[in-house]
Amino acid sequence: MALNATIAGVFAEPDTLMGVFEEVSKMNVHLNILERAWAAWYLWMQNDTLATGIMSFVMHEVIYFGRSAPWMIIDALPYFRKYKLQNQKVPTLKEQWECASLVLLSHFTVELPQIWLFHPIAAYCGMDYGVPFPSFGKMAFQIAVFFVLEDTWHYWFHRALHYGPLYKNIHKLHHTYSAPFGLAAEYASPIEVMLLAIGTVGSPILWVFLTGDLHLFTMYVWIVCRLFQAIDAHSGYDFPWSLRHILPFWAGADHHDVHHERFIGNYSSSFRWWDYMLDTESGPEAAKRRRDRKIKAMKAQKTQ
Numbered sequence: 001m002a003l004n005a006t007i008a009g010v011f012a013e014p015d016t017l018m019g020v021f022e023e024v025s026k027m028n029v030h031l032n033i034l035e036r037a038w039a040a041w042y043l044w045m046q047n048d049t050l051a052t053g054i055m056s057f058v059m060h061e062v063i064y065f066g067r068s069a070p071w072m073i074i075d076a077l078p079y080f081r082k083y084k085l086q087n088q089k090v091p092t093l094k095e096q097w098e099c100a101s102l103v104l105l106s107h108f109t110v111e112l113p114q115i116w117l118f119h120p121i122a123a124y125c126g127m128d129y130g131v132p133f134p135s136f137g138k139m140a141f142q143i144a145v146f147f148v149l150e151d152t153w154h155y156w157f158h159r160a161l162h163y164g165p166l167y168k169n170i171h172k173l174h175h176t177y178s179a180p181f182g183l184a185a186e187y188a189s190p191i192e193v194m195l196l197a198i199g200t201v202g203s204p205i206l207w208v209f210l211t212g213d214l215h216l217f218t219m220y221v222w223i224v225c226r227l228f229q230a231i232d233a234h235s236g237y238d239f240p241w242s243l244r245h246i247l248p249f250w251a252g253a254d255h256h257d258v259h260h261e262r263f264i265g266n267y268s269s270s271f272r273w274w275d276y277m278l279d280t281e282s283g284p285e286a287a288k289r290r291r292d293r294k295i296k297a298m299k300a301q302k303t304q
Helices: 016-028 032-045 048-076 076-081 095-125 135-158 164-169 170-178 184-185 192-209 217-232 252-262 271-275 286-304
Strands: none
Touching: 016 032, 032 048, 048 095, 048 184, 048 217, 095 184, 095 192, 135 192, 135 217, 135 271, 164 170, 170 192, 184 217, 192 217, 217 252
């Protein structure tokens, strides 16, 4: 394990987690509290694969359901209806419960086995999981790269999943709800979960394999950002302060909500550029732009 050698040499026998944390804190005052907790966890567990697996799974569940909970509350408050994109379709508690049940089942039966395989693969490719953590600037740059790579993967595979047989046998389940809500972000068939997860997990793995420079903590921050993006995109709400009003190329909930409503177009996850460049945008504004282009082309032909 790539922990500080001084830390690793302190413990011959596992202690309580708090006891390990206190010893790590005494001998490594240069580390911040999160780095000390991280080091203490791995030292206390004495099994890196198990330590990473438990931490990864718990983090995913806490973030996924924790981020979905505010959207459930918002759905229950009439005040926010003016911001809902399809305000005539509000998910019922029954729908949310059924959705959460299937998602949770998928987490345990599909995602959990993949999580246990992650640490050996990541370690083999050279991913660092020691302390201290990388700088904020390095993490921000790498996460930005992962967003671009994942968005590209998502666009092409998502678009492929709308091909007849693939849609019917794989992707149709995700389109159960024509007006999506936060919990429905990972409401999908096991095959789709695995295919699209490759973009999220595979991008960092590819990066560390090629560069040899990636920390597991950066990977976790990326996963949190990606979960927030996916859940917010399925929220069904577009607020004046939503990110897409600040970054015009950000997809946002309005972009993905139209995809669920019309079942076609807007295939990207985070950004708008693939749909724009390949003319797969959906919705009234995109339709108007296509009509304007056709009219302009017809006028140009007449003047020739």
